[in-house]
Amino acid sequence: MFVLGIDSSTQSTKALLVDTDTGAVVDERRAPHPDGSEVDPRHWLEALDATAADLLPRAEAVAVGGQQHGMVALDERGDVVRDALLWNDTRSAPQAEQLTAELGGPAAAARRIGSVPVASFTATKLRWMAEHEPDNAARTHSVLLPHDYVTRALSADEALFATDRGDASGTGYFDPQADAWAPELAASAIGHPIELPTLASAPNAVVGRTRGGAAIAAGTGDNMAAALGLGLGPGEVSLSIGTSGVAAMVSPVPTADPTGLVTGFADASGHFLPLACTINAARILDTTRLLLGVDHAGLDALALASVAGAHGLTMLPYLDGERTPSRPYATGTLAGLTSRTSREDLARAAVEALLCSLADAVAFLEAATGVTAQRIVLIGGGARSEAVRLIAPAVLGRPVEVPPPAEYVALGAARQAAWALSGDREPPAWRPAGTRIHEADPTPEVLDRYRELRGPVS
Ligand SMILES: Nc1ncnc2c1ncn2[C@@H]1O[C@H](COP(=O)(O)OP(=O)(O)O)[C@@H](O)[C@H]1O
Numbered sequence: 001m002f003v004l005g006i007d008s009s010t011q012s013t014k015a016l017l018v019d020t021d022t023g024a025v026v027d028e029r030r031a032p033h034p035d036g037s038e039v040d041p042r043h044w045l046e047a048l049d050a051t052a053a054d055l056l057p058r059a060e061a062v063a064v065g066g067q068q069h070g071m072v073a074l075d076e077r078g079d080v081v082r083d084a085l086l087w088n089d090t091r092s093a094p095q096a097e098q099l100t101a102e103l104g105g106p107a108a109a110a111r112r113i114g115s116v117p118v119a120s121f122t123a124t125k126l127r128w129m130a131e132h133e134p135d136n137a138a139r140t141h142s143v144l145l146p147h148d149y150v151t152r153a154l155s156a157d158e159a160l161f162a163t164d165r166g167d168a169s170g171t172g173y174f175d176p177q178a179d180a181w182a183p184e185l186a187a188s189a190i191g192h193p194i195e196l197p198t199l200a201s202a203p204n205a206v207v208g209r210t211r212g213g214a215a216i217a218a219g220t221g222d223n224m225a226a227a228l229g230l231g232l233g234p235g236e237v238s239l240s241i242g243t244s245g246v247a248a249m250v251s252p253v254p255t256a257d258p259t260g261l262v263t264g265f266a267d268a269s270g271h272f273l274p275l276a277c278t279i280n281a282a283r284i285l286d287t288t289r290l291l292l293g294v295d296h297a298g299l300d301a302l303a304l305a306s307v308a309g310a311h312g313l314t315m316l317p318y319l320d321g322e323r324t325p326s327r328p329y330a331t332g333t334l335a336g337l338t339s340r341t342s343r344e345d346l347a348r349a350a351v352e353a354l355l356c357s358l359a360d361a362v363a364f365l366e367a368a369t370g371v372t373a374q375r376i377v378l379i380g381g382g383a384r385s386e387a388v389r390l391i392a393p394a395v396l397g398r399p400v401e402v403p404p405p406a407e408y409v410a411l412g413a414a415r416q417a418a419w420a421l422s423g424d425r426e427p428p429a430w431r432p433a434g435t436r437i438h439e440a441d442p443t444p445e446v447l448d449r450y451r452e453l454r455g456p457v458s
């Protein structure tokens with residue numbers, strides 16, 4: 001028996017057909033999304049069709065993991081009102097500050113919605129639309145998250161409006177402690193009441209059926225799906241290098257970090273998923289390799305040919321603004337350039353900058369939860385980089401586990417689908433086989449120099 005797991009993330013859709021008994025991937029497809037932080041969500045449905053159309057008929061159940069936070073505004077007929085504003089669109093930074101003030105300040109906001117609002121959150125995008133596009137705001141009848149919108153397209157029932165607590169917890173109008181929407185916060189963000197999707201009654205609920213009769217599970221945010229795909233337990237941390245860089249820890253208790261560095265999300269298993277998320281991650285490497293005119297393997301070779309610390313070259317990689325720490329208007333910085341700086345040093349500085357920003361994310365997560373990471377598991381497109389895998393334990397100053405390259409978000413979605421199909425108390429016990437533990441001598445001076453350049457975080 002097979003289930004289909006779909007990852008509709010920032011850069012692409014990936015679909016995995018998975019054997020429910022073993023968790024083995026028996027078939028897979030991938031299709032790209034357009035670039036940018038503002039996207040017509042119908043492109044995601046084209047990518048869904050390209051990846052899932054011939055796999056879905058072979059599946060007994062399906063679930064979608066999706067990029068978190070994106071605002072998909074729909075009118076009364078269920079049609080898209082405007083392009084979706086994505087999690088990495090920083091235009092609503094002033095509105096994030098307004099909403100934080102309206103909630104009574106950072107500490108009160110964290111208590112109410114688990115997090116201090118940042119520009120990524122859906123609520124801030126609703127407020128931006130109300131201020132800048134009042135006609136679009138007035139036409140908005142309901143708001144879905146990207147994974148809800150893709151899930152609706154899989155359903156035989158066009159009126160399927162369903163989501164889960166994990167993705168809902170990133171909107172800015174959900175109370176993770178009460179496990180319930182805070183519809184008054186959504187209404188106050190956009191200026192009138194809006195319809196919100198129905199929350200799944202349980203992590204393994206069936207929320208609908210496809211036209212072929214397969215069960216549809218609730219789906220979730222991509223980071224929640226990754227935690228499920230990795231089978232993370234309490235205190236274990238996934239470090240994901242996708243478009244975003246994310247350090248996320250499964251926690252049995254909710255968090256409320258008043259510094260705003262760590263967001264107090266819910267997970268897809270009934271626990272919580274505090275996380276620290278950067279806007280700049282795999283693209284630090286993409287930008288640098290394009291500047292150097294090399295491919296991924298070429299960048300790795302250059303970086304590994306330099307030395308720890310890149311002969312004094314330090315990059316602050318806040319290329320497109322940054323979310324953690326909050327620097328929405330920042331650009332990148334290169335410090336320590338000399339006439340002797342080489343291509344190898346630039347490649348090394350880029351890899352170290354990515355890893356230092358992730359080391360910051362892990363440190364923020366540990367400070368907010370009061371829990372030292374039990375394991376750190378490296379995933380996402382950037383984990384395919386040999387230089388990243390080899391240098392990560394040196395910069396982080398501890399061993400890093402690297403499971404075999406795979407689409408762990410889509411795998412987590414498949415695991416949720418299999419769980420919904422079984423109706424069991426626990427999800428199926430799939431475990432990634434062949435995980436390698438990478439170790440290296442710590443290079444604390446690299447992180448120290450990075451932090452000096454970065455300055456205080458609040
Ligand atoms: N071998 C590699 N080395 C470094 N980066 C890579 C490698 N392979 C893929 N990537 C990068 O991974 C990113 C895509 O990762 P992914 O986790 O799929 O992102 P997302 O989930 O945000 O769409 C792209 O920026 C791509 O360039």
Ligand SMILES: O=C(CO)[C@@H](O)[C@H](O)COP(=O)(O)O
Pocket residue numbers: 009010011066067068069087120170221222223242243244245246277
């Ligand atoms: O905003 C967040 C987490 O809060 C991002 O992690 C998005 O969920 C996008 O993820 P990727 O496409 O980078 O995986």
